[in-house]
Amino acid sequence: MIAAVDGSEHSLRALEWARTAALRHGTGLLVAHVLPEATQLYAGRRSALHDPNEPEEYADPVGDRVRAILEASPERPAEIRYEALEGSVPAALRVISGEGSPRMLVMGSRGRGGFAALLLGSNSRAVATTASCPVVVVPHAGRDAAADPAGEAAGASAGKVVLGLHVTETPEDVLSFAFAEAAARGTTVQVVSAYAIPPGPANVLGGPFAVIPPEALADEGDSVPAEREMLRAQTRRLEAVRGRYPDVPVEQAAEPGNAAGRLVEASRSAALVVVGRHHPRVRSLLIGSVAHAVLQHAHGPVAVVPALTDEDAEL
Known part of the structure; x- marks a missing residue:
């Protein structure tokens, strides 16, 4: 460390x-x-x-x-x-x-x-x-959601580890880091992904985004098809890391358009927000717009995790 x-x-x-x-x-x-x-x-x-x-x-x-x-x-x-x-x-x-x-x-x-x-x-x-x-x-004291820098006094250690996940691009090392942190803290991983807003009448979005446990995905519920498909894509992508960390609880959420705002909002109560970047050798693709926005505006600690293996460097 x-x-x-x-x-x-x-x-x-x-x-x-x-x-x-x-x-x-x-x-x-x-x-x-x-x-x-x-x-x-x-x-x-x-x-x-x-x-x-x-x-x-x-x-x-x-x-x-x-x-x-x-x-x-x-x-x-x-x-x-x-x-x-x-x-x-x-x-x-x-x-x-x-x-x-x-x-x-x-x-x-x-x-x-x-x-x-x-x-x-x-x-x-x-x-x-x-x-x-x-x-x-x-973050500095003016932005941190908790007064205690370690987050312990405000209960942030019991907060969730929030993972910003692009289902096709986020390196596997990023998922492993988030789950290892959650396991060490004895807490939940909340996975947040973005999906394309489907054409049609304007959607009115209000209140916090819905968080869905994986077992609820079999029920179509009231969600739009694009959201449901993103949640299922999350489930497929998380299968391997969940197998390595079977005792870590998982919540899944999908956000239309861009996940940055929701990740920043989640940082108010999260123990840690985790975002990924590409392998250091991929100089032109080091950090995406979502990770940059979260770093710039988060209210709590943010982990930026690179691809650490050659396999992930190819993603």
Whole structure:
């Protein structure tokens, strides 16, 4: 588990989220700090949390604050490492995300140098679209649905894992990530897909979208044919991953036109929203419009999961 920090409050919220996630998954925690350009000369001396007895030129205030926060935490992962990195933020985090197959990289929605009006900073966007492992972007306090950065106090840990699914394009690795997260949390996966709006009289849409358990799909009910067919296509696509996670409850939902708005709305109460992107080698197709919109406007944590296998890279 990697937590990217820069000393900003946004990144420290991400650190707390990563600490909790590392405990949940039983993994170690690597805290990565990309040093400001002016101090990168001494990066090689900072492979561990700062020793106050070292010369002042080696001081790392961010590392000191990270150590203080983790030491004050009620529970810590068994292994914690701190690395001070050189280079640009996207490049340095892209390199470290490809080392040792980390479960995920967690970072704030924007860092110390961002404009306050931006919901998603350029570094967060760049890392989410190029990292070699799943990236979780934790929103700043003004957008997070829960006051507690880890989501525990507001009950978000009992919330659902919401998966944005394109039935023909979403890589299988994305489904596996969502179900593994739900299994670790003991919660439900809610699957949301979009379907084409059929021609005909204008539909009046109001209220929350319908969530249908898989066993109800045998009943035609009142849904339009396009919605029903999308739900059945979801069921077919989910068959393999449900076989691997038979104890994870599943809810299915279909949204006419575009799923981004519903995913953003679901992020208000979800434990995590999961969207996919293509393999890092497919440079022209890294992230779609839905994933970008969810990253930009979500009220809770969003995981952007790349295709991690060659099979998925061909999708």
